[in-house]
Amino acid sequence: MRPRRPLPLVSGVLLAALLVVPAAAGSAQSLQEARAERAQLQSRLDATAAELGATEGRVATLEAEGEALEAEASELAASVAELQEGMQAQVVALYKRGSARDPLTIFLTSDDPNEALLRAQTLERVVIADLGEVESLGADRRRLEAVQERLEAQRADVAAAVAEQRELRDALQRDLQRAAELEQRLEAEERERQRRAEEERRRKAAAEAEARAAREAAAARTPSAPSAPSSGSSGSSGGGGRAPTSAGKACPVGQPHSFTDTWGAPRSGGRAHRGTDILAPYGTPVYAIVDGTWSIQSPGPSAGLWAILRGSDGNQYWYMHLQSHTVSNGARVSAGQQTATNGDTGNARGTPHVHFELHPGGGSAINPYPLLRSVC
Structure with missing residues (x-):
């Protein structure tokens, strides 16, 4: 009795194909959704990366400004301290000598009018110089207070910029992690797609081989029937761990x-x-x-x-x-x-x-x- 093997095989192939189609359709939909999310994430990553780069530049600029303000404040503080020390030294020296600081008093209490006039003029120049130092001291103190206020505000700006930088880094890391998960999912989906395609190719090849064997068996029983030439399939090779x-x-x-x-x-x-x-x-x-x-x-x-x-x-x-x-x-x-x-x-x-x-x-x-x- 002639065997009927081809029919069950073809039916099995068709049944397998019917079972594979819904899974493949669901996989394609999942893959499409993952790609859409990956594209959205990439846009967000690029925007966050640009904002982070700008923030890093702002932090660097603010830090440089802060260093300049600190140097200016240090210079002003040294100037104020020097002026204060100089004035204190003059006060102590005058106190030790018991000298009056009023040129008119010196002139009226002196026995020699010419000497008194010379001493009074000299003392007047000293008093004027002291007044100049007092004015310089006051100006430097006001500048120092202004610089210190600017420095305090600038430090607050740096702290805010650094906090923003930290938040951007955290957001970037979260998005990168999610993108990496999606990348792995897409790669797994692609591997699964390739596996299903390879299984389908093998099923088809097996069905073709069995059909060819059936034809060859029939040809052997019918001498006049020409034998069908055999065909081979070529495989593909690929490498992993490389970038395109x-x-x-x-x-x-x-x-x-x-x-x-x-x-x-x-x-x-x-x-x-x-x-x-x-x-x-x-x-x-x-x-x-x-x-x-x-x-x-x-x-x-x-x-x-x-x-x-x-x-x-x-x-x-x-x-x-x-x-x-x-x-x-x-x-x-x-x-x-x-x-x-x-x-x-x-x-x-x-x-x-x-x-x-x-x-x-x-x-x-x-x-x-x-x-x-x-x-x-």
């Missing part, structure tokens, strides 16, 4: 991340910002932007853990505030290869990010923002 590249370049920090153009913005210590801060959660992969050599530098109080990517294109790319290195010093790396993880070492405590600099030809830094916009 375009024109030989890759974004130096993985998703989620956010960055704005803060080139030249004021920073603490009177510095100007000479790079772009790419904010991302702790541990986010850091990648080589181009092919080159990963050169680990000595950690510093400002840069923290950092490295220079000496690009094969002749340029240098500086990565600062790293949490760890994932390749050894002097390693040859390719664009998109992971080289480190994101952190907040050095003076970046509390705000994990990569301070990224571009040094064309190894020379002075230029604004890397346009380059980052083109590859991230």
Whole structure:
């Protein structure tokens, strides 16, 4: 009796397909919702990052103004103290000599009119000088009080700006964490989609193979029937742990991340910002932007853990505030290869990010923002 295997197999494939469709539709909807939320989060991240950059600049400016006011207050306080000491010394000296400070009294009580006139004129000049010192003392005291008032108000402004900076950092960290969770969810959804697609491909391949076997069996029983040629399927290979590249370049920090153009913005210590801060959660992969050599530098109080990517294109790319290195010093790396993880070492405590600099030809830094916009 002729077997009837193809029919149950086809029915099984159809049943499996019917069962998969609702799940796939629900997954697609979930994926779409996650992508929409991720897009909204990215907009918020970019806005918060821009506001944080502006706040950091304002804090640096206020701190510099405060240092100038403190220096002015210290100078005025020293001047006031010096004038007070000088006047006190003159009073003590005159008291010890028992001298009157009225030129008319000196003139009338002296036996020699010429000597009395000379002494009276000299004393008048001393009195006038003392009056000038008194006026200078009063002016310096008033200026000192005004500077101290400005300094107190300025310190309040700094405290408010620092509090705002802290709130922005906290909000940014919350959004980055949520974005990271969404990123993981999207990746899991994509892996699940690929798994279902692979299972469907295998089911179809199995059904085709069984149908082909049935045809070949029928052909064997019918000599006149030509045999069908066999067909093979080609597999695909992929690599993980790398960033996508375009024109030989890759974004130096993985998703989620956010960055704005803060080139030249004021920073603490009177510095100007000479790079772009790419904010991302702790541990986010850091990648080589181009092919080159990963050169680990000595950690510093400002840069923290950092490295220079000496690009094969002749340029240098500086990565600062790293949490760890994932390749050894002097390693040859390719664009998109992971080289480190994101952190907040050095003076970046509390705000994990990569301070990224571009040094064309190894020379002075230029604004890397346009380059980052083109590859991230």
